[in-house]
Amino acid sequence: MERKYxxxxxxxxxxxxxxxxxxxxxxxQVWAGQSHWLKVDGLACPYCAYGxxxxxxxxPGVTSVSVSVKTGTVTVTMREGTKLTRARVSQAVRxxxxxxxxxx
Amino acid sequence: MRQVTKFLVFFCLGAMNGAVAEAAPISTNTALPVAKxxxxxxxQGVLSQSGDDTSGADRDASVxxxxxxxxxxxxxxxxxxxxxxxxxxxLQLTTASGQRVTRRSRGLGxxxxxxxxxxxxxxxxxxxxxxxxxxxxxxxTGDSSKYDSLxxxxxxxxxxxxxxxxxxxxxVTFQTRQFELDFQARYEANTKANDxxxxxxxxxxxxxxxxxxxxxxxxxxxxxxxGVAEFNLIHRDNNRRNGTSDPDSGGTTLLGLLGLQYVTQxxxxxxxxxxxxxxxxxxxxxxxxxxxxxxxxxxx
Numbered sequence: 001m002e003r004k005y006x007x008x009x010x011x012x013x014x015x016x017x018x019x020x021x022x023x024x025x026x027x028x029q030v031w032a033g034q035s036h037w038l039k040v041d042g043l044a045c046p047y048c049a050y051g052x053x054x055x056x057x058x059x060p061g062v063t064s065v066s067v068s069v070k071t072g073t074v075t076v077t078m079r080e081g082t083k084l085t086r087a088r089v090s091q092a093v094r095x096x097x098x099x100x101x102x103x104x
Numbered sequence: 105m106r107q108v109t110k111f112l113v114f115f116c117l118g119a120m121n122g123a124v125a126e127a128a129p130i131s132t133n134t135a136l137p138v139a140k141x142x143x144x145x146x147x148q149g150v151l152s153q154s155g156d157d158t159s160g161a162d163r164d165a166s167v168x169x170x171x172x173x174x175x176x177x178x179x180x181x182x183x184x185x186x187x188x189x190x191x192x193x194x195l196q197l198t199t200a201s202g203q204r205v206t207r208r209s210r211g212l213g214x215x216x217x218x219x220x221x222x223x224x225x226x227x228x229x230x231x232x233x234x235x236x237x238x239x240x241x242x243x244x245t246g247d248s249s250k251y252d253s254l255x256x257x258x259x260x261x262x263x264x265x266x267x268x269x270x271x272x273x274x275x276v277t278f279q280t281r282q283f284e285l286d287f288q289a290r291y292e293a294n295t296k297a298n299d300x301x302x303x304x305x306x307x308x309x310x311x312x313x314x315x316x317x318x319x320x321x322x323x324x325x326x327x328x329x330x331g332v333a334e335f336n337l338i339h340r341d342n343n344r345r346n347g348t349s350d351p352d353s354g355g356t357t358l359l360g361l362l363g364l365q366y367v368t369q370x371x372x373x374x375x376x377x378x379x380x381x382x383x384x385x386x387x388x389x390x391x392x393x394x395x396x397x398x399x400x401x402x403x404x
C-alpha cells in the first residue's frame with residue numbers, strides 16, 4: 001500500500017517537474033538576453049513610436065521593444081547569444097525618421 | 105447657375121482639404137516622418153452643408169465625401185501618398201418657373217498622388233522640427249461628363265474635373281510632447297478639360313494640436329488626447345469657361361476648425377467641425393456653411 005502511494009507521489013512529482021520545465025524552457029524571462037537602452041531624439045507622440053518599434057523589431061535577435069515617449073527612451077531586449085550593435089540601432093532609428101542620441 | 109457653380113467650387117475646396125495620414129492635424133498636412141517600409145492608411149468622412157440663400161433660388165447644397173488615403177515610406181525622408189475620394193454632391197434649387205429641383209452626382213472623384221520629401225529636420229529630446237516640400241498631381245479618375253434629366257451637370261457638380269492638375273507646396277512642423285504646430289503653403293495649378301478650367305488655388309493652412317490628456321505623462325502612456333484648432337486660408341482665381349473668365353467665381357475664404365483627436369501607437373481617431381470665418385467671394389454667391397470631419401488612421 002505504502003509502495004503504491006510512493007509511486008503515485010513520484011508520478012505527480014514527475015508531472016509537476018515536467019510542466020515547470022516546459023514553462024521555464026518557453027519563458028522569455030529565461031531566454032531574455034541582454035537589454036539595451038536607447039535615447040531617441042525627435043520622439044514626441046505615441047503614433048511616431050510605432051515606426052521605431054517596427055524598425056527595431058526587424059533586427060535579428062530582438063525579442064522585445066518598449067518605447068517611452070515621456071523619456072524618449074527605447075528598451076530593446078535581445079535573444080541570448082545575439083548581439084546588438086550601435087551601428088545597426090542607429091540605422092534602424094534613422095529608417096524610422098528619428099535620431100539616435102545614445103546607446104548602452 | 106453661375107452662382108451655383110461658384111458656390112460649389114468653395115464647397116468642394118472645404119471638403120477636399122488634402123490632409124493625409126500621419127499623426128497629423130485633421131485638415132492640414134504634416135512633415136512628421138513615415139518610417140521606411142511603413143504604410144499608413146486613413147479613411148476620412150466629410151460632410152459639408154450650406155443654405156441660407158438670399159438669391160431667391162433658395163439653394164441648398166451638400167457634399168458628402170469619403171476619402172481613402174494610403175501612404176508609404178520609401179525612405180526616412182521620402183513618403184508617397186495616394187488619396188482616392190468617393191463623392192456625393194447634391195444641389196437643390198428653385199427654378200424661375202417655381203419648380204424645386206435636385207441635381208446630384210456620385211461616384212469616384214479625382215485621385216491625388218503626391219510625394220513629400222523632408223529637406224530639413226532637427227531632432228532634440230522630446231521635440232522635432234521639420235521642413236518638407238511636396239509635389240503632386242490630381243488625376244482625372246472621376247467622371248466629368250455626367251448628365252441628369254436637366255442636361256449636363258455643371259463642372260463643379262461633376263464627381264471629377266477631367267483635368268490633370270499639378271500642385272506643390274511646403275510643410276513646416278514643430279512637435280513637442282505637449283503640442284504640435286503645422287503650417288502648409290500650397291499652390292494648385294488647375295488645367296482645362298471639357299472647355300472648363302477651375303481657377304488656380306493658393307492656400308495657407310495652419311494647425312495647433314495641444315495635448316489635453318494625460319495632463320502628466322506616465323512612463324508608458326497608451327495614448328494622447330489632443331485638442332485641435334486649425335485655419336485654412338484659401339484663394340481661388342476665377343474659373344474660365346470656353347476661354348472666358350467667369351466674374352462670378354473665385355475669391356478668398358478663411359476656414360476655422362475645432363476638433364478632438366485620440367492618438368495611440370497604431371491608431372488615430374478624430375473628429376472636428378469646420379466653419380467659415382471670413383469669405384470674400386467674387387460676385388454674388390452663396391457662401392460656404394459648416395463642414396464636419398471624422399477619420400480613422402492606422403499604421404502598419
